[in-house]
Amino acid sequence: MVSEYLVLGAGVTGLAAGVELKESAIVLEKDSSPGGLVRSKCFDGGYWYDYVLHLLHFKDPEIQARIGSYLGEVMSPCPPVAWIQTLEGSALYPFQLNIGGLSEEARNKCIVDYAKAYYHKNGEATEKNYKGYLKATFGDAMCDLFYFPYNEKMYKYPLEGIAVDDLTWNLHRPSFEEILKGGFQPNIPRPTYNTNAFYPCPKQVDAPLRGMELLSEALAKRVRNLELNTKVESVDPTKKTIYASKDGINSSYTYETACLSTLPLPALIRLCSNAPASLLKEVDTLQHTKVISVAISVKGERPKNPGHWRYYTDPNIPFTRLIFMNEFDPQASPEDGWALLAEVTWPGKEPIPSEKELTDKVVEAVRAVGLLDDNSSIVGTHIWVIDPAYVIFTHETQRIINNCFEFLAPYGITSSGRYGNWEYSSMFQNIKAGFEWAKKVNKKSLA
Numbered sequence: 508m509v510s511e512y513l514v515l516g517a518g519v520t521g522l523a524a525g526v527e528l529k530e531s532a533i534v535l536e537k538d539s540s541p542g543g544l545v546r547s548k549c550f551d552g553g554y555w556y557d558y559v560l561h562l563l564h565f566k567d568p569e570i571q572a573r574i575g576s577y578l579g580e581v582m583s584p585c586p587p588v589a590w591i592q593t594l595e596g597s598a599l600y601p602f603q604l605n606i607g608g609l610s611e612e613a614r615n616k617c618i619v620d621y622a623k624a625y626y627h628k629n630g631e632a633t634e635k636n637y638k639g640y641l642k643a644t645f646g647d648a649m650c651d652l653f654y655f656p657y658n659e660k661m662y663k664y665p666l667e668g669i670a671v672d673d674l675t676w677n678l679h680r681p682s683f684e685e686i687l688k689g690g691f692q693p694n695i696p697r698p699t700y701n702t703n704a705f706y707p708c709p710k711q712v713d714a715p716l717r718g719m720e721l722l723s724e725a726l727a728k729r730v731r732n733l734e735l736n737t738k739v740e741s742v743d744p745t746k747k748t749i750y751a752s753k754d755g756i757n758s759s760y761t762y763e764t765a766c767l768s769t770l771p772l773p774a775l776i777r778l779c780s781n782a783p784a785s786l787l788k789e790v791d792t793l794q795h796t797k798v799i800s801v802a803i804s805v806k807g808e809r810p811k812n813p814g815h816w817r818y819y820t821d822p823n824i825p826f827t828r829l830i831f832m833n834e835f836d837p838q839a840s841p842e843d844g845w846a847l848l849a850e851v852t853w854p855g856k857e858p859i860p861s862e863k864e865l866t867d868k869v870v871e872a873v874r875a876v877g878l879l880d881d882n883s884s885i886v887g888t889h890i891w892v893i894d895p896a897y898v899i900f901t902h903e904t905q906r907i908i909n910n911c912f913e914f915l916a917p918y919g920i921t922s923s924g925r926y927g928n929w930e931y932s933s934m935f936q937n938i939k940a941g942f943e944w945a946k947k948v949n950k951k952s953l954a
């Protein structure tokens with residue numbers, strides 16, 4: 508089959524590109540439904556879970572309006588409330604603005620250490636490794652209580668080995684006056700990077716689909732040529748040809764002008780028939796973590812004001828976050844219950860533990876943090892793995908990514924999206940990237 512453009516992968520990046528390119532593109536997706544990470548699951552007779560915590564936040568009014576028009580009235584404002592549980596008490600997110608929620612001693616230490624960091628070197632945090640950057644930005648006490656244990660738990664990688672480049676966009680560095688204010692008037696919601704947020708909430712109780720997958724559905728409906736169950740098996744860049752399999756039958760797709768791949772970058776390079784051995788070696792060194800999502804359907808009274816999600820710094824608690832699905836959509840479960848999603852991170856190259864072992868540990872920890880009482884019962888538990896989930900951006904990563912892009916560019920292949928760019932990015936950023944890539948290549952072909 509020949510088409511002007513080919514898009515590999517129907518996550519939100521590939522879908523956005525497909526929407527924009529109309530009939531001139533074919534989108535190939537290995538799974539039986541579109542959306543990639545942005546999908547939802549329903550279990551136990553009406554308990555809904557997103558694959559991972561998914562809140563849609565925008566920084567561009569044009570894209571917000573466009574997605575709003577696709578989703579219609581289900582797109583509901585959802586300014587998030589998130590709590591951070593430390594060993595010295597809990598604070599509303601962002602942590603640094605709410606340290607008054609901690610014990611008095613911890614709060615005072617956080618204030619003193621912040622002042623030392625803030626007034627050092629005129630407040631410039633110039634360190635190039637994440638650990639040094641966090642310490643120079645927030646001071647020792649906040650790092651010891653939250654930033655270090657949480658990030659170590661999440662990345663499962665030494666923080667000294669992580670580069671700051673990819674990670675500063677969601678770190679707010681307040682003035683010292685703001686820190687003091689939060690130290691004495693804590694836990695007041697304040698605007699952050701994700702305040703302009705939305706979540707799809709259908710009004711009907713028996714809606715056939717709930718959760719963030721509604722976003723993928725809205726995009727997929729607008730893609731003209733979407734081939735599901737079609738797995739890219741190899742790529743011959745010199746022939747601009749993709750070899751794929753569908754239900755055991757092999758087929759080939761040739762693009763005339765350009766190809767967008769949203770597959771994880773190392774996987775794409777491995778599929779390219781002419782990838783140099785040196786590049787293959789380099790992509791093997793790229794690091795990531797997996798996320799194991801553990802869904803727990805509970806029958807019983809819903810927790811009172813738990814927030815949309817809570818961060819847990821304690822290394823003895825297996826999850827990094829607990830996500831309260833009913834806070835996003837009150838109808839995410841039957842009325843007499845609630846849907847809880849635990850996020851467990853795991854080193855990218857290590858095999859995952861047995862389902863039973865992990866579920867038992869997670870349920871035990873949920874009880875230990877006081878969220879399951881004797882009057883509640885568990886209706887069902889379910890596990891799935893996101894791999895890759897979080898990219899680990901080491902000091903070598905950018906150089907390797909650039910080498911990959913340089914190799915692909917002469918063949919008209921662009922690698923984009925969260926894993927195609929091998930980055931930490933949001934749905935909004937990737938939808939925008941998909942639209943923009945399509946506009947750019949379309950202009951070129953008209954020129």
Ligand SMILES: Cc1cc2nc3c(=O)[nH]c(=O)nc-3n(C[C@H](O)[C@H](O)[C@H](O)COP(=O)(O)OP(=O)(O)OC[C@H]3O[C@@H](n4cnc5c(N)ncnc54)[C@H](O)[C@@H]3O)c2cc1C
Nearest residue numbers: 516518519520537543544559562738739924925932933934
């Ligand atoms: C734990 C976690 C929490 C997050 N929270 C948020 C949040 O709150 N807000 C937010 O905006 N973003 C969040 N994100 C980020 C968001 O999920 C991503 O930015 C977005 O989903 C990436 O879309 P994508 O299309 O680039 O990639 P993907 O969704 O990974 O899509 C790639 C597609 O390629 C397909 N594919 C792979 N290999 C092949 C093959 N060989 N052949 C054919 N198809 C193939 C896959 O099946 C998939 O459909 C979160 C991500 C994670 C992991």
